[in-house]
Amino acid sequence: MVGIVVIGAGQAGLAAGYYLRQAGADFVILDAHERVGDCWRERYDALRLFSRPRYASLPGLRIGTQDCPTRDEMGDYLDRYAAHHELPVRTGVRVTRLSRDDDGFLVETTAGDWRAEQVIVATGMHSKPRRPAFADELDPAIVQLHSLDYRNPGQFTDGTVLVVGAANSGTDIALEAAKTHRTMLAGRHPGQVPVDIDSTVGHLFTPIIMFLFRKVLTRRTSMGRKAIANAEQNGLPLTRNKLADLDAAGIERVGRVDGVRNGQPTVDGVPLEDVSTVVWSTGSGPDHSWIDLPVFGADGRPRHDRGVSPDVPGLSFLGLDFQYSIASASIQGVAQDARYLVRKVSNRRSRSADRPVAVDSG
Numbered sequence: 035m036v037g038i039v040v041i042g043a044g045q046a047g048l049a050a051g052y053y054l055r056q057a058g059a060d061f062v063i064l065d066a067h068e069r070v071g072d073c074w075r076e077r078y079d080a081l082r083l084f085s086r087p088r089y090a091s092l093p094g095l096r097i098g099t100q101d102c103p104t105r106d107e108m109g110d111y112l113d114r115y116a117a118h119h120e121l122p123v124r125t126g127v128r129v130t131r132l133s134r135d136d137d138g139f140l141v142e143t144t145a146g147d148w149r150a151e152q153v154i155v156a157t158g159m160h161s162k163p164r165r166p167a168f169a170d171e172l173d174p175a176i177v178q179l180h181s182l183d184y185r186n187p188g189q190f191t192d193g194t195v196l197v198v199g200a201a202n203s204g205t206d207i208a209l210e211a212a213k214t215h216r217t218m219l220a221g222r223h224p225g226q227v228p229v230d231i232d233s234t235v236g237h238l239f240t241p242i243i244m245f246l247f248r249k250v251l252t253r254r255t256s257m258g259r260k261a262i263a264n265a266e267q268n269g270l271p272l273t274r275n276k277l278a279d280l281d282a283a284g285i286e287r288v289g290r291v292d293g294v295r296n297g298q299p300t301v302d303g304v305p306l307e308d309v310s311t312v313v314w315s316t317g318s319g320p321d322h323s324w325i326d327l328p329v330f331g332a333d334g335r336p337r338h339d340r341g342v343s344p345d346v347p348g349l350s351f352l353g354l355d356f357q358y359s360i361a362s363a364s365i366q367g368v369a370q371d372a373r374y375l376v377r378k379v380s381n382r383r384s385r386s387a388d389r390p391v392a393v394d395s396g
Contacts, residue, residue: 074105
């Protein structure tokens with residue numbers, strides 16, 4: 035029996051591990067990947083974070099880059115972070131079922147089973163691709179990728195590339211595609227950050243924006259609840275890319291892809307011609323199919339209060355989109371959520387053990 039099993043060794047799981055280590059907890063972190071940081075290394079090659087080093091670092095170790103880190107720099111940083119803090123991570127261990135009985139939690143994995151008093155699910159929100167049902171009706175000759183599977187333009191065939199979904203990932207992919215292919219970008223424009231985040235002005239405003247995102251736009255304020263509801267429905271605005279960048283690259287912006295006719299994708303019922311590759315940047319969600327517990331609402335999402343399950347004592351979630359604030363999906367936001375959650379977990383453990391547990395409030 036282990037005190038706490040953390041499932042997932044991405045930034046959420048490692049942030050939880052940092053605070054659990056400070057609290058002197060008995061815990062282990064399980065991750066399906068072969069190496070810590072692979073959750074980032076599996077993303078597209080040109081991915082670059084929006085956050086500069088101060089805001090791309092987890093507590094207790096600065097990332098060390100001079101600018102917004104790349105995909106690989108982030109992956110290597112997480113690997114170094116786990117080693118630096120001597121976190122008990124077990125890689126190559128995929129959890130296949132989580133259940134509970136009178137003896138506590140049973141965590142079944144590909145490398146044996148674990149018994150735990152408490153469990154923190156930190157497996158991330160973007161492992162299960164979403165694409166429209168009519169995607170299966172496209173001509174088999176059209177190459178289809180989801181943004182989760184996209185790596186670089188070498189995956190495109192000759193001809194026109196259609197990127198469906200005009201948010202941050204979709205515009206990143208469209209800008210790459212436009213360098214070598216005729217490119218169409220379909221979907222509603224989600225709005226955009228009015229300043230260049232990589233400029234001096236952008237750097238000056240970043241601390242103010244991060245404070246607002248972490249401390250003001252939260253589920254505890256009416257302004258925050260309104261902002262979160264809007265983001266859940268409409269997505270976040272373009273952060274680095276701008277409409278002017280898309281236009282300058284020669285990207286053809288079209289409306290919403292609404293179906294298929296004669297094997298071709300349609301916009302307003304009219305087929306688009308000569309499309310040879312479709313990239314579905316249509317969102318993704320978590321895969322919680324292995325959780326065999328009554329913790330989900332009618333919408334399929336975990337019910338929780340700042341990550342704490344109200345239905346199953348001892349079960350918590352970390353790394354959910356907008357878990358507490360607009361910033362919850364960012365490195366700084368997940369660290370804030372992890373600190374709060376570990377206090378809750380540790381207090382529950384200390385009550386059962388009848389001893390105090392301290393967690394750094396920094």
